Amino acid sequence: xxxxxxxxxxxxxxxxxxxxxxxxxxxxxxxxxxxxxxxxxxxxxxxxxxxxxxxxxxxxxxxxxxxxxxxxxxxxxxxxxxxxxxxxxxxxxxxxxxxxxxxxxxxxxxxxxxxxxxxxxxxxxxxxxxxxxxxxxxxxxxxxxxxxxxxxxxxxxxxxxxxxxxxxxxxxxxxxxxxxxxxxxxxxxxxxxxxxxxxxxxxxxxxxxxxxxxxxxxxxxxxxxxxxxxxxxxxxxxxxxxxxxxxxxxxxxxxxxxxxxxxxxxx
Numbered sequence: 001x002x003x004x005x006x007x008x009x010x011x012x013x014x015x016x017x018x019x020x021x022x023x024x025x026x027x028x029x030x031x032x033x034x035x036x037x038x039x040x041x042x043x044x045x046x047x048x049x050x051x052x053x054x055x056x057x058x059x060x061x062x063x064x065x066x067x068x069x070x071x072x073x074x075x076x077x078x079x080x081x082x083x084x085x086x087x088x089x090x091x092x093x094x095x096x097x098x099x100x101x102x103x104x105x106x107x108x109x110x111x112x113x114x115x116x117x118x119x120x121x122x123x124x125x126x127x128x129x130x131x132x133x134x135x136x137x138x139x140x141x142x143x144x145x146x147x148x149x150x151x152x153x154x155x156x157x158x159x160x161x162x163x164x165x166x167x168x169x170x171x172x173x174x175x176x177x178x179x180x181x182x183x184x185x186x187x188x189x190x191x192x193x194x195x196x197x198x199x200x201x202x203x204x205x206x207x208x209x210x211x212x213x214x215x216x217x218x219x220x221x222x223x224x225x226x227x228x229x230x231x232x233x234x235x236x237x238x239x240x241x242x243x244x245x246x247x248x249x250x251x252x253x254x255x256x257x258x259x260x261x262x263x264x265x266x267x
């Protein structure tokens with residue numbers, strides 16, 4: 001998940017309106033409750049509005065900088081010396097260099113991906129592989145995506161050996177009939193078999209789209225598409241996996257050569 005992609009797409013105006021309009025009652029309640037974590041009262045007020053403060057950054061200019069996130073979106077918050085006002089945005093030097101970019105990337109990416117992993121497990125996905133496979137890999141899949149099909153084919157040795165379970169988070173974003181095809185998979189008696197049918201027949205058009213899609217299926221597909229966007233992906237396949245050291249990795253597009261073993265493990 002590229003950090004710069006996320007920062008370029010932040011709805012800053014919305015954050016400014018929610019962060020800076022801190023009601024006196026909220027600030028007073030926060031002050032009464034107190035805290036021993038050392039955060040100024042205004043930051044506690046901001047946290048009560050749904051912003052998660054991840055930690056303090058080392059920044060110049062007499063300001064205190066804090067890495068934060070709202071949902072899956074990272075934001076930088078700068079506290080003025082009077083501890084009563086904050087500025088949300090980018091702090092740059094005379095050359096235009098972002099003074100907190102590297103720190104933001106390090107402090108924000110990990111919790112966003114960890115939260116994202118939990119959301120992935122709760123999303124609407126189709127099992128591809130044995131239930132007790134030791135390695136789980138999530139991939140956002142559009143039924144019409146040729147690169148999703150290539151990834152499906154490339155993963156067969158790992159799937160067939162029982163080493164990996166792919167969890168296909170179905171989306172319908174590529175073509176007009178993609179949502180109806182994704183719905184045909186999700187609403188099938190066996191979604192796993194329907195997914196297999198789509199991939200095996202991909203060159204011939206794949207699974208037939210549903211003529212009528214259930215409302216709950218449409219809602220599931222919308223949630224899946226929103227989650228894909230929140231995690232910073234703009235297309236399929238979008239792959240999320242755990243690396244050998246336990247950290248979370250991502251790959252956008254069809255992985256090549258050694259990247260397959262990084263994602264799926266040894267054959």
